[in-house]
Amino acid sequence: MTVASLWLLSALALGLQSATLAAAPSLKASLKSLRSVGPEGLGNEPAKSAWRRVASIEASSLPLVLESMDGANDYALNWLRSAVDAVAQKATVSGRPLPVETLHRFLRDRTHHPRARRLAFELIRSVQPEMARSLLPEFLDDPAPELRRDAVQQRCDAAEAKVALDKAIAIVEYRKALAFAREADQLDSIAKKLKELGSPVNLSRTFGWVTAWKLIGPFDNTTGVGFSRPYPPETSLDLSSEFEGKTGRIKWAPYETTDDYGMVNFNAPLGTLKGVVGYAAAEFWSKSARPVQIRLGSQNGWKVWVNGKPTFGRDEYHRASEIDQYRMPVMLVPGRNFILVKCLQNEQTEDWAAEWQFQLRVTDEQGTPLLSSQ
Amino acid sequence: MITRFYSSNKALQIALFCLMLTRLATSLIAEDWLGFRGSRGDGVATDPAVPHRLDSQSILWSVDLPGRGLSSPVIVGDRLFVTASSGARLDRLHVICFNVSDGSLRWERQFWATGRTMTHEKISPAAPTPVSDGKTLFALFSSNDCLALDLEGNLLWFRGLGRDYVNASNSLGMSSSLVFAAGILVTQVENDSESFTLGLDAQTGLNRWKLDRPKRANWTSPTVYRERSGQVRVLLQSFQGVTAVDPFSGRILWNYSEGASTVPSATWSDGRLYLPSNGLTVLELSPDGSVPQQIWRSTQLRPGTPSPVVFGGRVYSLNDGGILTCGDGSDGKRLWQLRIKGPFSATPISAGGRLYCVNEAGLVQVVDPSQNEGTVTSELALGQTVIGTPSISTGSLFVRSDGRLWRIGTPSTR
Structure with missing residues (x-):
């Protein structure tokens, strides 16, 4: 490699770096535009071009998009969420990695929007399913309904596996799952299971x-x-x-x-x-x-x-x-x-x-x- | 060096020209299927290449879907779009784009429902069929979330109509499909409580007009037709009858007030409206576009959940149990009845003079109606519950269940 080509590569690298730095305020403005949408199609027109800019970022910046979901209204969440889909898909197709470590940090911070955290979990699961599975027990008391639901289901699956081996342990496990369950269908199915096992609960009080x-x-x-x-x-x-x-x-x-x-x-x-x-x-x-x-x-x-x-x-x-x-x-x-x-x-x-x-x-x-x- | 570049450039030009010719030829052969019951909304494909004899070899490909749904696939060129819903509360809304040729995934976008997602267990929020103008895909869900994506999956606009109008919902689910007319997306949100139809600007998703509609649950889809003057009109069907609307302004043009079904939709064919009203009522539009005239009415041709199909001078009505009735399109006289294997929710569609009827058990039945009585000429069991109406394009039938999508065609068209 000649000195000239090395110089060219360095210049290109510097250029890319400065482009990334320059993109930061642009991304911020685009995210602001997406967060500004509201009822009756308010803000749809500026959001269209902002969406394209957000959808074109590198996967490494995905946590910034997820963070911007904090406090966003339901309309904005959908603009942001679909842009995350586009970025993640582009990364998958091009074989570029997702920022699993940063996503994990984001996921563990319960102050973030429950839906953004669930999305972070799903992004991690898409590339490291075993890691995602191992994280589930942390979510038994999570404020994000879908994370909590999956953790409760994991606990139910474990309880079910115990039924044939040790009914008493299975009952204890199901009761733990019941204590953490919040969604009506899960409460109902766990209560029915406990009744089957001879340990009924007061459904009305549950x-x-x-x-x-x-x-x-x-x-x-x-x-x-x-x-x-x-x-x-x-x-x-x-x-x-x-x-x-x-x-x-x-x-x-x-x-x-x-x-x-x-x-x-x-x-x-x-x-x-x-x-x-x-x-x-x-x-x-x-x-x-x-x-x-x-x-x-x-x-x-x-x-x-x-x-x-x-x-x-x-x-x-x-x-x-x-x-x-x-x-x-x-x-x-x-x-x-x-x-x-x-x-x-x-x-x-x-x-x-x-x-x-x-x-x-x-x-x-x-x-x-x-x-x-x- | 310059010569070589010129040569390779010329070769590239020739290759591109050939590719263009190929694409042109393909686009001439393949018929896009742009909405519920196809691009004309009558369920009849001009594509004659759909096979009449089906067996397991006819399944060219099948793919898993990420969620439930009964919307029909929409096909634009080599892209197939389908919607689905997933999650414990079915509040994850999916729009998925597949390659028609091999069923591979092109892209998928997910949204979170902003409106209610409760439905009857048989259906799900992905009930309304999307519509396309060939450049944009417009999708609607039972939660009344409505959105536009370009064919590459870029989001163009999003409306949470269930959030904007908080009492616009149906606890059994909503299923009216979108129609596109005169640059307007007609979005029927009719239910027992906050009932209306919107004309949305297809470019921005903003309201162009809003019509208050009868407060009664309504699962029918609007019908688009063209007057002799060339004006495109939209018909809104409800339990009260039919209202003709100028899609551009939302102006009401005329009303037919003799009642109509709230489940099967009307079919427009050759200047006549085949309306599920008092059985089946056929209306012919007057030349000046005013109130149409009744041509005939038949209680023997009353459709069930599936909408009527009209082709070859005949009208076909299918009831939920599987009685297929053929009537003479000119006077409504019943010509024959055929019991096929039901039950049915999906509307039959037609290609090459055949009817393709898919029952709720996922059994595709090909009916040849050309003889004195209809005959089932072929069957193919897909083995999954099918509620949604199939689509036709590229010489193939596209069928979706709650969990799977099939392309059914002749192996040589693979």
């Missing part, structure tokens, strides 16, 4: 349903008028009051659900009615002011208020229901909180349209059930 309610009804919902009509319980939550209902004078009555899945069934105390509205009220005591989620499942129309403030409502009837179907973030006050549910039944006459019920629990953001402190 899910943390709100079970003690006071109910009142029926008010009128003929032709769906009840959804937007504010009946007296919406304006004054005096549980000793009597009102004129659809069929006469009505008053609040206590109701305790013993259903494993926390169903509050209006048909039980009020009869199988059509075109009606019922209300359910519960006290929920909290030791401190704190953010929580109200999680509701129902295939009836419904509205929910917490401490008199509306959270959400929906006028869909008899399509389907599941646990945690709707998740509403609310702030509890210290002491007594009032939860009010309006549950509406329409006038469909099919057998499958008889249900007039809902289930509700209070959880933290990860789905940890919270029980009333009194």
Whole structure:
């Protein structure tokens, strides 16, 4: 190699280095553009060119993109996530390595966005599956739902492997898995497994349903008028009051659900009615002011208020229901909180349209059930 | 040196010219399949090379998919696009691009659903079929996340319609496919609660117009047609009937108010609309583009979940149980019925005068309808549940299940 060619190589290397350094502010600006997108397509146009710039970075810079997901809104997360896909794919095709060590550091820092950390995990898993598997036990109490879910599943798999060998150990392992599980289907399947093994759990308490309610009804919902009509319980939550209902004078009555899945069934105390509205009220005591989620499942129309403030409502009837179907973030006050549910039944006459019920629990953001402190 | 460069450059030019000719020839032979029921939205391919006799050798390739789905594959040249959803809550939304020739992966992009992903267990968020204008792929999911990618997988825009309009969802899942007309992406988001149809600017994804729509769950897809004046129009079907819309402005042109199904979609063929309404109702557009005239109506030709197929002067309706009914397209007279192996969710598609019907068990049945009665001439069992409507291009049938994608054709076209 001649001196001239060495000089040329050095110059090229310097040029590349300075290009990388010069790219940093450009990447920062592009990430800012992607983070600026919002509802109704806001920011889509500048994001288009910014996306191309981010998608063209070297894989070594991927952690910067993941970091930019911290605090990003759901629209921005998708712009950022798909750019990560493009960068990672380019690296895979060209045989360039992913920055596994940096990704691992990023993954272990639980202050980062749960979805970004999950993505870091999947990038590691794509090149070092064994390493990814060995990391899973760390995530049993992780705030990232998918990481936690996989760790719980790993624990369940281990428990299942023990069933034939030592049932008592399997039960202990399943109970540990149950303690860390947060997603409804995992809670349910582990509880069923424990029941099979002769060690049943209190399913209602495991899910943390709100079970003690006071109910009142029926008010009128003929032709769906009840959804937007504010009946007296919406304006004054005096549980000793009597009102004129659809069929006469009505008053609040206590109701305790013993259903494993926390169903509050209006048909039980009020009869199988059509075109009606019922209300359910519960006290929920909290030791401190704190953010929580109200999680509701129902295939009836419904509205929910917490401490008199509306959270959400929906006028869909008899399509389907599941646990945690709707998740509403609310702030509890210290002491007594009032939860009010309006549950509406329409006038469909099919057998499958008889249900007039809902289930509700209070959880933290990860789905940890919270029980009333009194 | 200069001469040699010139020679090699000339050789390169000749090679490029030959390549161009080859590509041109390929593009003339291969028919793109740009959306639900193909580029014309009628489920009829002009490609005659799809084999009539199927056996295990007919599977040219098959690949695993990363998630569930029932959207149809969309094919542009040598690229096949398909959507899927994965994860415990099916909130991971995938858009995948494969090479048509060998099924190899070109690229994949993932998104996180911003809207609700709950669906009936039979379906999943990857239910609506994407659409393409040949340059861009537009994808929609049951979560009402809608996005545009160029053919290389570069993201052009993203809309979280389930987040923008928080009560726009269906707890059984949404399945209306996208249609592209006059530079507008017509996005039907019709359900029991916050029900509307949007005209999105295909370049930016921004709303061009928004129409309030009947508050009733609706799984049908819009139909695109061209008036005699050359104007492209879009038909929105609902339980109330059909509304014709100017896709550019969102202006309502006319309404047909005699009710229509909310599951099988209407089919536009040769100036007539075959509408699942009171059985099957055929409407002919008036020359001035105003309210169409009813030509005939038949309760005997009522379709099930699959949409009607029209070709060769005949209309074919398939019910969920597997009764295939053939009617005369001119007057709706029932010509014959054939029991094939059901149950069915997928709409049959047609090529070379045959009907390709894929049942929920993944059994592909080829029906020759040319005789006095239809005949099943061939079967191929794919062994997996198939809910989505197949696609046709490059002399092949493309079928997807929740976990796999197959190319079915003649081995010589591999």
